[in-house]
Amino acid sequence: MNSSTETEAQKPASKSKLRTFGRRAFLVGSIAVAGGVAFGYYVVRKPHDNPLLDDLGADEATFNPWVKISPTTITLITPHVDLGQGVASMQAALIAEELDLELGQFTTASGKPSPAYYNTAMANDTVPFRSTDHGFEAEAMRGVMGAAVKVMGMQSTGGSSSTADSFDKLRAAGAVARETLKQAASNRTQIPVARLRTAAGAVILPNGSKIPYTDLAKEAAKIPAVTQVTLRPPSQWRLIGKPMERLDIVAKSTGTQIYGIDVDFEDMLYAAVKVSPRIGAGLVRYDASAAKQMRGVKRILDIPNGVAVIADNTWRAFQAANAIIFEWAASKAPEQAEHWKEVGRSFTEERLDKEWRNDGDVAQAMKQEKIVSAEYRAPYVAHQPLEPLNAVIRVTGDRVDIWTSHQAPGVAQQKIAEVTGLPVEGVRLHNQYAGGSFGHRLEFDYIILAAEIGRQMKNKTIKLTFSREEDFVHDYPRQISMARPRGSVKNGRVESYDLPIAAVSAARSYTKRLGMPVPGPDLMLAAGAWDMPYNIPNFRVTAYAVPEIVPTSSWRSVGASTSGFFADAFLDELIHAAGADPMAERLRLVNDISARRVLEAVAKMSKWGSALGPNRGRGVAMVTAFGVPVAEVIEVLATPEGVKIEKVYVAAEVGRIVDPVNFENHVQGAVVWGLGHAMNCEITYSNGQIQQENYHAHEAMRLHQCPEIIVQGLENGGEIKGIGEPPVPPAAPALANAIFAATGKRIREMPFNKHIAFV
Amino acid sequence: MKITVNGTAHLVDVEDDMPLLWVLRDELKIKGPKYGCGMALCRACTVHIDGEAVPSCSIPVKQAENRNITTIEGLGTPVAHHIVQQAWIEQQVAQCGYCQSGQIMTAAAFLEKNPRPTDAEIDEAMSPNLCRCGTYSRIRAAVKSAAAKMAER
Numbered sequence: 054m055n056s057s058t059e060t061e062a063q064k065p066a067s068k069s070k071l072r073t074f075g076r077r078a079f080l081v082g083s084i085a086v087a088g089g090v091a092f093g094y095y096v097v098r099k100p101h102d103n104p105l106l107d108d109l110g111a112d113e114a115t116f117n118p119w120v121k122i123s124p125t126t127i128t129l130i131t132p133h134v135d136l137g138q139g140v141a142s143m144q145a146a147l148i149a150e151e152l153d154l155e156l157g158q159f160t161t162a163s164g165k166p167s168p169a170y171y172n173t174a175m176a177n178d179t180v181p182f183r184s185t186d187h188g189f190e191a192e193a194m195r196g197v198m199g200a201a202v203k204v205m206g207m208q209s210t211g212g213s214s215s216t217a218d219s220f221d222k223l224r225a226a227g228a229v230a231r232e233t234l235k236q237a238a239s240n241r242t243q244i245p246v247a248r249l250r251t252a253a254g255a256v257i258l259p260n261g262s263k264i265p266y267t268d269l270a271k272e273a274a275k276i277p278a279v280t281q282v283t284l285r286p287p288s289q290w291r292l293i294g295k296p297m298e299r300l301d302i303v304a305k306s307t308g309t310q311i312y313g314i315d316v317d318f319e320d321m322l323y324a325a326v327k328v329s330p331r332i333g334a335g336l337v338r339y340d341a342s343a344a345k346q347m348r349g350v351k352r353i354l355d356i357p358n359g360v361a362v363i364a365d366n367t368w369r370a371f372q373a374a375n376a377i378i379f380e381w382a383a384s385k386a387p388e389q390a391e392h393w394k395e396v397g398r399s400f401t402e403e404r405l406d407k408e409w410r411n412d413g414d415v416a417q418a419m420k421q422e423k424i425v426s427a428e429y430r431a432p433y434v435a436h437q438p439l440e441p442l443n444a445v446i447r448v449t450g451d452r453v454d455i456w457t458s459h460q461a462p463g464v465a466q467q468k469i470a471e472v473t474g475l476p477v478e479g480v481r482l483h484n485q486y487a488g489g490s491f492g493h494r495l496e497f498d499y500i501i502l503a504a505e506i507g508r509q510m511k512n513k514t515i516k517l518t519f520s521r522e523e524d525f526v527h528d529y530p531r532q533i534s535m536a537r538p539r540g541s542v543k544n545g546r547v548e549s550y551d552l553p554i555a556a557v558s559a560a561r562s563y564t565k566r567l568g569m570p571v572p573g574p575d576l577m578l579a580a581g582a583w584d585m586p587y588n589i590p591n592f593r594v595t596a597y598a599v600p601e602i603v604p605t606s607s608w609r610s611v612g613a614s615t616s617g618f619f620a621d622a623f624l625d626e627l628i629h630a631a632g633a634d635p636m637a638e639r640l641r642l643v644n645d646i647s648a649r650r651v652l653e654a655v656a657k658m659s660k661w662g663s664a665l666g667p668n669r670g671r672g673v674a675m676v677t678a679f680g681v682p683v684a685e686v687i688e689v690l691a692t693p694e695g696v697k698i699e700k701v702y703v704a705a706e707v708g709r710i711v712d713p714v715n716f717e718n719h720v721q722g723a724v725v726w727g728l729g730h731a732m733n734c735e736i737t738y739s740n741g742q743i744q745q746e747n748y749h750a751h752e753a754m755r756l757h758q759c760p761e762i763i764v765q766g767l768e769n770g771g772e773i774k775g776i777g778e779p780p781v782p783p784a785a786p787a788l789a790n791a792i793f794a795a796t797g798k799r800i801r802e803m804p805f806n807k808h809i810a811f812v
Numbered sequence: 813m814k815i816t817v818n819g820t821a822h823l824v825d826v827e828d829d830m831p832l833l834w835v836l837r838d839e840l841k842i843k844g845p846k847y848g849c850g851m852a853l854c855r856a857c858t859v860h861i862d863g864e865a866v867p868s869c870s871i872p873v874k875q876a877e878n879r880n881i882t883t884i885e886g887l888g889t890p891v892a893h894h895i896v897q898q899a900w901i902e903q904q905v906a907q908c909g910y911c912q913s914g915q916i917m918t919a920a921a922f923l924e925k926n927p928r929p930t931d932a933e934i935d936e937a938m939s940p941n942l943c944r945c946g947t948y949s950r951i952r953a954a955v956k957s958a959a960a961k962m963a964e965r
C-alpha cells in the first residue's frame with residue numbers, strides 16, 4: 054500500500070520549479086469524507102500529493118490531481134478504470150460541467166496510480182450499516198473507513214462506487230480549476246474576478262472577448278489555486294442529467310478502441326502460461342521437449358507452479374503450451390458434492406458470523422404448528438469478461454513498465470515490486486481500457502505472472518495473454534451459498550421470517566490473498582437480506598461463515614447476488630402461503646420510502662394486477678444493494694419447450710442520474726447478467742479443478758433469450774449512487790417468482806435450468 | 813502465402829493452420845478482430861470472407877488465401893462510418909465494447925443478405941455473438957435502425 058501524507062510544503066523544492074510557488078493542493082477531504090468527527094481525521098485532511106506535478110512541463114498548469122492544462126491541450130484525469138461502465142466519460146463530464154468545457158475540448162487520461170485518487174465511496178459499503186442509514190453512528194463509521202481508505206491510497210474501482218466517489222469531488226476539481234483560471238485572467242487584465250465569466254474552454258471578459266484556458270496555463274501555474282468554490286445548482290447544469298455521447302463510443306463502434314490486449318510494440322514477444330489448475334497443488338514435472346521444437350518458440354520458463362512459453366506469436370505460444378506434458382500434484386480440495394455438504398454443515402453456533410437482526414420473537418414464532426420452510430442454493434459462478442486477462446511488461450534496469458487493466462492499480466504496483474525485487478517507485482502501471490471485469494480484474498495472478506516473466510526476460514517487451522481455458526480454470530468464482538429459511542403467516546399476512554444463510558466469504562478470501570485480513574463480521578454474507586426494508590413482526594437474519602473450501606472472489610453485486618435471491622424468493626413463498634398478492638403485501642410491509650417508491654414504480658410500469666393471458670405469469674422482487682433499492686417485475690410465458698422471459702420492468706432509485714442513456718444501458722446489462730447466470734451458469738470442482746473451461750459450459754444469456762427490458766430511474770436527490778451492480782440481485786428472485794406464478798413450480802436452486810428449461 | 817485484407821494484399825510467412833485471427837492480430841497488427849474464446853463460441857473475432865461472417869479464430873489462414881477478407885477496419889472508419897456502425901453509435905450500444913467489432917461484422921453481413929429482417933430473424937442471426945456486458949437490447953435496436961436505413965438506400 055502506498056501511504057503518503059506528505060504535504061506540498063514538505064517536498065524538496067528542487068524536483069520541480071513550480072513547487073516553489075507553494076501552490077496549495079485542493080482540500081478534497083472536507084467535501085468527500087463524511088463524519089469528520091472520527092478519530093484520526095486530521096491526518097487524512099492533509100491532501101495527498103498531486104501526482105500530476107511529477108512530470109509537469111514548465112508551461113503547464115495543474116490545479117489538483119484531475120486537471121492539467123498546457124498551451125495546447127486540456128487533460129482531464131479519470132482515475133476510475135473504465136471496465137465498460139463508461140466511467141471515463143462520466144468522470145470527464147463531471148469535471149467539464151464546472152470547468153465549462155464542451156465535450157471535444159479536452160482529452161482524458163487514466164492518471165497513474167496515486168493515493169490522491171482514493172475511493173471513499175467504496176469504503177461506505179464496507180462498514181456494517183444499512184447503506185440507507187444516515188444515523189450519526191453510521192456516518193461516523195463511514196468516516197473511519199473513508200479515512201482508512203485514504204491513508205491506504207486505495208484507488209480502486211468496484212462496489213458501484215465510481216459515481217458516488219466522483220460526484221462532488223470531480224465537480225469541485227473542475228470548479229477549482231475554473232476559479233483559478235479566472236484569477237489568472239483577472240491578474241492579467243486587472244478586471245475583477247466577479248466580472249469574468251467562463252464558457253466553452255475560455256474566460257470571457259465583460260466586453261465579450263475571450264481568453265482560452267490554454268492561453269492562461271502559464272500564468273495560472275504561478276498562482277495559488279483558488280480553493281473557495283461553490284458548486285453550481287442542478288438548474289444550471291449543461292451536461293449532467295442529459296444524454297451524452299460516450300467519449301469512447303466511436304472508437305468502440307469502429308474497432309479502433311485499444312484495450313490492454315491490443316497494446317503493441319516493435320519486437321514484442323508473446324507469452325502463454327500454464328499454471329497448475331488444481332487448487333493448492335503444484336507442478337510435479339513436465340516435458341517440454343516437443344514444445345521446444347515448435348516454430349516460433351523462444352524460451353520455456355519455469356514459473357511458480359507452472360510454465361511460461363515465450364514465442365513470436367500468441368497462437369504459437371498457446372500451441373506450444375498445449376504441447377507440454379504436465380504432471381500436476383493431487384489437490385486436497387474436495388469434490389463438488391462435498392462443498393455442498395460443508396455449506397450444509399455450517400448452520401451452527403460455532404460458525405455463526407453474525408446475527409444481523411432479530412425483531413420480535415422469532416424463536417417463539419417458530420414453535421407454531423404451521424411453518425413454511427425451504428432450502429435455497431446458489432453455486433459458484435465465474436466472472437469471465439470477454440477480454441481475457443493480459444498484460445504487457447518490460448523490465449529494464451530498475452524500472453518496470455506494465456500495460457494492463459486493473460481495478461486496484463496501486464496494489465498491483467506493489468505486487469510487481471515484490472516479484473521483481475525493484476522499488477515500487479520504479480513501477481509504472483499504464484492502466485488500459487478493459488473488455489469487462491465484473492470483479493475479475495481485482496485479482497493479481499496475471500499481474501504477478503507478468504512480473505515473473507518480465508523478471509526473467511529483462512529488456513524484452515512481452516505480452517502475456519491468458520487462453521480462455523487458462524482464464525476459466527484460474528477464475529476465483531463467486532461464493533457458494535445456502536439458506537434454510539422458515540416462516541409463518543397469519544390472517545393473510547406474513548408474520549414471521551427466519552432467514553439463516555451460510556456462505557463462504559469472498560471478502561475474507563480476497564483480503565487473505567492480499568495479506569491484509571479485515572476483522573469483524575463479513576457484511577456481504579447476508580447483503581441484500583438483513584437490510585430488507587420490511588416490517589415483519591418477527592424477523593431474524595443470521596449469517597454463518599463457511600470456512601474457505603476453494604478461494605472465491607467478488608462477483609458483480611457480491612453477496613446480494615446470492616442472499617438477495619434467497620431473501621426475496623422465500624418472502625414470495627410466504628406471501629403466497631398467506632394467500633396475499635405479492636405486490637400488495639410487499640407494499641404493506643415496506644418501511645423505507647425509496648424502497649416503496651421503486652415498488653410502486655414497477656407496479657405501475659408493469660400494470661400489476663392486469664390480466665396476462667394463459668400460461669403467463671408475473672413475479673416481482675426488490676433488493677437493496679450498495680444503498681440502491683431496485684425493484685423488478687418479470688413476465689414469463691410457459692411454453693411446452695420451456696419458459697420464455699418476455700419482459701422485465703426495472704425501477705431503481707439512484708439519487709441522481711449523470712447520463713440517462715448510459716444508465717439505461719447498464720441497468721439492462723445488469724439484468725441480463727443477473728438472469729443469464731441464474732438461468733444456466735455454475736462452476737463445479739473435480740480433482741480440485743474447475744470443470745468449466747470455455748463459454749459453452751458457462752454460457753449465461755445470449756441475445757435470443759433476452760427479454761424486453763424497460764427501465765425507469767428515480768431521482769429523488771440525496772446522495773448519488775452507482776448502478777453497475779444493484780439491478781443484478783433482484784433479477785433471479787423476480788424470475789423464480791414469475792416462473793412460480795406461471796407454472797406453480799418453485800425454483801430454489803441456481804442455475805434454474807437444473808429444474809426447468811428455457812427457450 | 814498471400815492474403816488480402818481490406819483490399820490490401822499481404823505476404824505472410826505462417827503455418828497453414830494458424831487461425832486467421834492470429835495472422836491478423838499478431839502478424840499484420842490488425843487489432844479490430846478480438847480474441848475471446850478461440851472456439852467459435854463468442855464471435856468477438858468475426859470477419860468477412862467474401863462477404864460471409866466467419867469466426868476468424870477457427871478459420872485456418874490457408875482457407876482464406878486468395879479470398880477477400882474484410883475486418884471492421886475495412887467496413888468503415890472513425891470518420892466514414894458504415895451504416896451499421898452509424899447505428900451502433902446512435903444507439904450507444906457499447907459498454908466495454910470488446911464484443912462489438914464482432915457484433916457489427918455479424919450484423920453487416922446479415923443485413924447485406926437480409927435487409928428487411930423480422931425480429932425473429934435478427935435474434936437468430938445475432939445469437940452466436942456473445943456479449944458479457946449484456947447490451948442485447950441496444951444491439952437489437954441498432955440492427956433495426958440500420959435495416960431501416962439500408963432499406964432506404
Ligand code: FES
Nearest residue numbers: 848849852855869
Ligand atoms: S474468439 Fe473466435 S469465436 Fe470466440
Ligand code: FES
Nearest residue numbers: 909911943944945
Ligand atoms: S460490450 Fe462488453 S462484451 Fe459486449
